[in-house]
Each structure stands twice: as C-alpha cells, then as structure tokens.
Amino acid sequence: MMMLNWSIALIPLLPLLAALWIAIGFIFGWNRHEKGEKETAVVSLYAIGISFLLVIGLDVAAVSGVLPTEVRLGTWLSSGRYHINIGFLFDTLSLTMATLVGFITLIVTKFSIDYLHREAGFQRFFMMLSVFNAAMLLIVLASNAALTFIAWELAGVSSFLLIAYSWHRDVATGNAVRAFVSNRMGDAGFILAIAFSFFWLGTVEWSEMPIMIKENNISTLYVGVIILGFMTAAFAKSAQFPFSAWITRALEGPTPSSAVFYGSLMVHAGVYLLLRLAPLLSVEPALLIIIMLVGIITAAYGYVVGLVQTDVKSSFMFSTLAQVGLMLVWIGNGWFTLSLIHLVLHAIWRAYQFLHAPSFLQHAQQPARPVPQWLHRDTWLYNAALHRFWLDGISDWLLTKPTHALAHEAQLFDEQVIDRLTGIQSHANMLSTLSCWEAQQANKVALVDEIGKGNGIFGAFMQVAAAAMHWFEEKLVLRGSGEGLLTLLNYLGKYLENIDKLLMQPRYLLVLIMVTIVIIL
C-alpha cells in the first residue's frame, strides 16, 4: 500500500521536481547554455515519461480491479470543520484523462527538445513545461476542488509564462497578461464555488459532494450557485463565449506550448471540470441548458470566425473552439460519455495538427479554400467575423476602461488627500536616478535640508511642537538660565569690584571702621 501511495504521489510530483531541478541548476549555472540542454531535456523527458508509465500501471491495475477509486494520502490543512485532503481519484474519467494528458505531454516534451534546440530560453521553457505537465496531471487526478484549483492556477501561471516566452517583445507580454487576466475571471468563480461548497456542503471532495447534497437535502438554489461558479471557471479555461478572445492572443508562445495549452490540453480542462460535475449537473436542469447554449454559441462563433482566418494557427484555434463548443453541447444534453470520447479524440488529433502547424503549408497540396459564398454576401457577418465579433473591444469597453478610470481616480485621491495627510512624498528627497543627479549638477533641483521638517498631519504637528519647544529651550533654558546666570554673575562681580575699590580708599575705610565701632557699642 505504501508503495502504491508513493507511486501515485509521484505522478504529479515528478515533473514538478524536474522543474525544481532545472531551476536550481540554472541558478547555480551547471545547466546553462547549450551544453546544459541535454541534461535539461533528459530530466524533463524522464520525469514525464515515468509519470506516464505510472499512469499506465494504474490503468492496468484499475482494469484488473485492484485499484480503489479513491486514494487519500493525508490532510493538507484542517481548521475547525474544514478539511482539505491530499487525495487522488481513479475513476474512469480521471484515468482516461490522466492517460491522455500523460501521453500528449510526453510527445510534446519529446517534440520540444529538437524544436527549441539552441533557443536562448531552452531551460526556462522546459522548466515551465514541466510545471505545466505536473499541473495538468494534478487537475485530472485531484480528489477535491481545492487541490484541483491549486493545479488549475499552476497551469494558468505556466501558460502565462510560456505565452510571454519571448518577453522582450511587447506583444508577447501584453498577450500573456491579457490571457492570464481573462483566466482569473474564471478563477474568481472557482474560488467562490469552493467557498460555497465548504459553507453549504461542508466538503470539497468531488466524490462526497453529491452524497452531501442528497443526505442534507441541500436546496437546488445553493447547488446551482456552486455549479455556476465552477461553470464560470470552466468556460474561462475552455475559452467559451464570451471568454473566447484570450485564446488567440495566447498563440504567441512557441509552437509546442500552443499545442499543449490550446490545441489539446488546457482548453479541455474546462470540459473535464464539467464532466467531473456531472453528478451535480443533473440536480439542476436549467444549468444544462445554459451549458448547451454557451456550447452552441461558441461552436457557431468558432466556425464562422474560423472561415475567414488566413493563418494556420488561428484557423486551428477557431476550429478547436468550435469542437469544444460541441463537447459542451453534448454535456448540455446529458451525453457525458460521448463528450469524453470526443474530448480524447479531438485532443490527440489537435495535438498532432498543432505540432505539425509550422510545416503545414509545405505538406498541404492545395491552397486554402476561399470564403464560402453565403458569408461573402452577408457583409455584416463577414465584417464581424473578421473582427472576431469585437470581443476584445467589448471587454475593453466593459471592463478595462472603467477599471482604468477607477484606478485613476483612486490614485488621484491618494496623491491629493492621503499622501498629503500622511506626508508620504510623491518624490523622495534623494537623487534616485542619473537624470536627477544631472539636474542637481545643473542646479535645477536642490536637495532640501529636511532636518526638523515634517510631512503630513503628524509631521506638521511635530514641526510646530518642536519649534515651540525650541523657542522655550533657546530663550529660557539655554539663554535664560545658563548664559543668563553667567551674565548676572559678571554683572554682580563688576559691582562688587567697584565696592571693593571704594572700600580701599582711606576715607571710606575710616567710615566703615567708625560704623563698626558704633554698632559694637
């Protein structure tokens, strides 16, 4: 049993450790440059290779019936009545997906070794790819929503980093941010769904959730809210309408990465999540209709826009969208198995196509078909398809612009009110840049003597109080008592000296003696 547990944990861990190993190697410099490519490639290839073999082993065990459907390795955290376990699921869905993921990532990793030969970011790419491999394996194997979410985010981050692979290009980094932010919208739904599951169901284990609903007679409204959260996450990850815009931008990454992310694996993660929720979906039929509608719209969108694309990768992308939309339609009809079969077949086919994409034009014998006549006649639709239905523009107008405006106002408030009250200077009284220094040399800026100068309300108060105390100190304590005492003594001394002088004169001496005698008598 121990042996089994270990090998299960190793499936997602191995690629992760490979990534860690590459990172450490890069920091200490033993696998840098071209001479380190071989080691890097071997480490990541062997890691995913062994993981894949382990998955195959589990498949065999499952078929022969010795594998439990769920294995719990321990508790990650527990607080009050909330527990998050570290566990793995081994039902048909998980094992199918894991086999698929292992197979495709293995092939893509193998492909990348030659494809990225002598690229500057070779090590970086394989590190990210290994993280992604681990994340995908964990998404499909994790036994609860929290663990799935961790992997979900890990996949998001590695895709962000891979899209921005050529980070010195503005387009790449801009697109990476765009893709990541769009995905985060879905993540908000995921987090909410996890929180609500904890709150209403008391569990986030995939297998316990339907049981809890049945046992505790949870209202369908609550279940609906939870599923809606997961659905948002699934739609965003699978680039369903209206989240479709990010996926074409994500093509900026190197070919192998677009193959795994968008062609075959990550885009299907959303479908996997919906399939995983299948037992819950039957509770609320209205949600199935939503899924179906979204699927239909996306399929239509992908089809129409795909017709007018002029480059290979974009055409593949939109046809992928259409296919994933169809999978959602099957789910909406309750045909979960069909959807899974569609997913597997499509993933393999699409992975092949994407890896093939760079040399596709050479292999294609005939030129691309022209835009069909019906689309040609409908100018509006044609225009809309060319502009991909303005999804980017709409989201800019709906989300980016208001956020920008709000941020601008908040900053204004911060600068005008808060900074003045707290006294944080917008520009530090220092020469922080070379241009500052040059300006100072040219006497354009001067450093302010800031001794005893306060900023903000508190600073102003301190300044006033200190000034008052300084006055007191100068006038009374130092000059009044210290120096004042000296002046007084000097003055008295002179006075006494004069008396002394007078007394030295005989006539006053005589008077003094006489006075003394008079007093004594």
Place this chain on the structure above:
Amino acid sequence: MNFHSLVILLLLPLMGAAIVVVLPRHNTSLIRNTAITTSSLVLLFSIYLIISGDIAPQVAGLWASYTKVWNTRLGTSFALGVDGLSYPMVMLTALLVWVAVLASKGITKQPKGYYLLMLVLETAILGVFMARDWALFYIFWESTLIPLFLLIDRWGGKGRQTAALNFFLYTMGGSVFMLLSLLVLFDATSVHSFAFSAIAEGVSHLDASKQTLIFLGLLLGFGVKMPIFPLHGWLPLAHVEAPSPVSILLSGILLKMGAYGVILAVVMLPEAAKNMQVVLAALGLIAISYGGLLAWRQSDMKKMIAYSSVAHMGVVLLGISTLNRNGLTGAIYQMVAHGFVAGALFMLIGLLYERTHTRNINDYGSLLKATPKFAFFIIIAFIATVGLPGTAGFIAELHVMIGGFERWGWVMLLLSFGVLVTAAYGVRTIKCLFTGPVKAPMQNVPDLRPSEVFAASILISGILFFGFYPNLILDSISPSVDGFMQAVGKH
C-alpha cells in the same frame, strides 16, 4: 593588611592615576597603554568579583559591604556597599571608562593630564555608586565635578570654556540644595550618623510635608545631573563641546548618577515620593516628548544624541514615578540600556567626527560604500535608540510601559508618541548618513580601525545580548527591587 575587595575596586583607577603621574610627559603611548591597562583591570576585576563570589548577587539587601568609622563626632564613616541597583552601575562605569579610554586615540594634546583625569574621574564615579554613607556620597558626587570640568575646559571644542563653566554652575547650584537636604536629614537622626541605614531610620519619624521638602531639595540636586526637565540647560552644550570620550562618560554614566540618586531618594522618602508621584510622572513624560522633538530638530549630531538622552532619561524618571515593580525594574534596565546605547552612539559619532570634522547631518551622505563597518554599528545603535525588539532598550521601555499602564493607564500613549518621534529622527539620521547622493568629500573617509571595531562590538553586542537575554540583569536586580518595593510600602 587585608583590603576589602570593594576598596581595591575603588582604588584601582587611582593607583593607575598615580602611575601616570610619574610617567614621562611626552611618552604618549606609554601613558595611553597604562590607562588602558588600568581601566581593563578595573573592568576585569569587577567581573571577577561576581565570578569569584566575593560579592553575592541575587540576594536582597547588600551584595557586599565594608564599613570603617571615620569621624565619630561628625558621624561619618567610610562605608561602601553594592546591591542590585548599584553593582550594574559599577560594571557599566568600568566598561564605559574602558571604552572611553580606548576611543581616546585622537587626544594628542597633553595626554598625561587627560588620562590622569579620566582615571581620577573613574574612582569618583565608582565611589558615588558604592558609597553607603551620605557624607561619603556627597564627597564623591562633588569630586566628579573637578575632573569633568577640567576635561571639558581643556580638551573640549570651540565653546568649551562656556560649556564647562555652565556645567559647573548648574551642578553646583543643584548640589547646594542637595547638601541642605542632607543636613536636615542628618539633623533628624537620633544616632548622629550619615550612614544610609541610620538616615533612613531617622526619616521615618518625620512628617510627610517635611519629607516632601527634603525630597524636593534632593530632586533639585539629582535632577540637574539626570537631567530632569527644565534643569537640563547644561547638557546640550556640555555634550557638544566635550571631547567625544568624555561625552561617552557624560551621557553613559554621569546621567545615571542622577537617576541613581533619585531612586535612593524615593526609597528613603517614600511618603514624599507618593506625594510627588504625579509631578515626577509629568516631568518624565514632558522630558520624553521635549527631548525627542528637540532631537528631531537638530542638525548637529552630538546635540541630537544629547537631546535624545534627555528623552531616554525621561523614560527612567517615568519608570521611577510609577512606584511599582515593573516601572522600577524598567527604570533600572533603561539606565543600563541607555548606558550602552548612548556610549556606542557618542563613541561612533565621535570617531566619525574625527575623520570628517563636521557634525552637521546634512554634510554627510552615501557613507555606506566608504565605511561599511561604521554603517553597521551606527545603524544598530540607532535602532537600539528607538528601542526595537531585540535591543536592550525594548526590554526597558516595555517594563516602563507596563508599570506605567498599571499606575497611570492610557496616559502611557504619550510614551508611545515619544518612541515614534525617536524612530523619526533615528531613521532620518541613518538615511542622511549612509544613503543619498554621492558626496565627494565623503568618499575617502577611512573606516573603523580594528581596536575601535573591538570597542564598538563590545557595546553593540551588549545591546543585543541584553535585548535577547534580559534575564541576566532582571534576575540579579529583582531581589533589590523587591527590597525597594518593601521600603516604598507597595508590593
């Protein structure tokens, strides 16, 4: 002849001074080495006394004592003794004099007289902390004045004459009132003696109002030294004008003499202390804000540290004013902590001044590159001034805070205000000294020499050690604090 160990400790520096007298005038290094040896011996001997068990720490009452009647008709005796309050001060004195002598390499003018006076001063200070007879106490108290006056007057800065005279007049003025009070006290005793115990006995027959008057006289005398606001007029001037090693002693130990005296007075005159409690607390709180804000306003670094000393001694006064266990413990701890912090700051700033010849903060900048060792020690010293956890000042301020809260409640927020102001000028100074634009004259400042690093690291590690392991001091002073609490009548 069998000398008592306390007598040996007291006379060691004087013997060193006697040797310095007969040394040739021009052999600076020989004189300096003699002084260093003497002060090291004193320091080692004070530690040895603890280790050997000659004085028994962690007991209530006196750890060791020696009495020899001097003049029966006057009722004076040569009575020495140390307890949980005074022995930490004795050790602090030994340590800081040693540091000051080590840091005196820059003194080239008349070294013979300088080191002679330093050693005489050490005996006088040790005498103040060891005396168990008010007459003897007064003699030692006054005899610290003469070497100090000469040290400031002859080896000080530009305004040294004014500063020395000012210092002398202030302290003498206070001493007059102290002497008056002591004579009244002597008058009240039945046994005709100046011994601490006899006078404490006699005081208990006095009524509260008379006690208060006597207390006021003592407070004036000790308050000038401590200094208590508004009797601190001598302090900024003297600290600025004194040569840096003397500044170390002034702020490191001389101020503690004042605080030590106030604690003695409070324990001796509990009724009066209770009457004056509010006044003491108010004076302490005023000193904290006043010293802090004025320190914040200074661009002269020595002046800034001088005013920060006013604020820190305000914390001591506040701790005393609570008349409870935590407050008094905090006050004593702060005396030790401030000895280390002020000693370290004056030493480091003094050494910096020797190299740059400016004390204006604005002239400095970007020293981090040129003098990393300076930066390391000065930054820790300033952090300790703020009383950050992990430094000795924190333990002290925390005790005073707790004690003050027990007695005065939310008024203690003012203490927090003082801490905040301290942080303001502490961080500001670090920033001005070490960061900022590169200034050409600051690029070739030589860093600390090995002997200076040694001295500085002793003080800095003391600050950190007593910040992380306060029990060493807390355990040894706690029986004495209990004794004081019994005398004050509060448990």
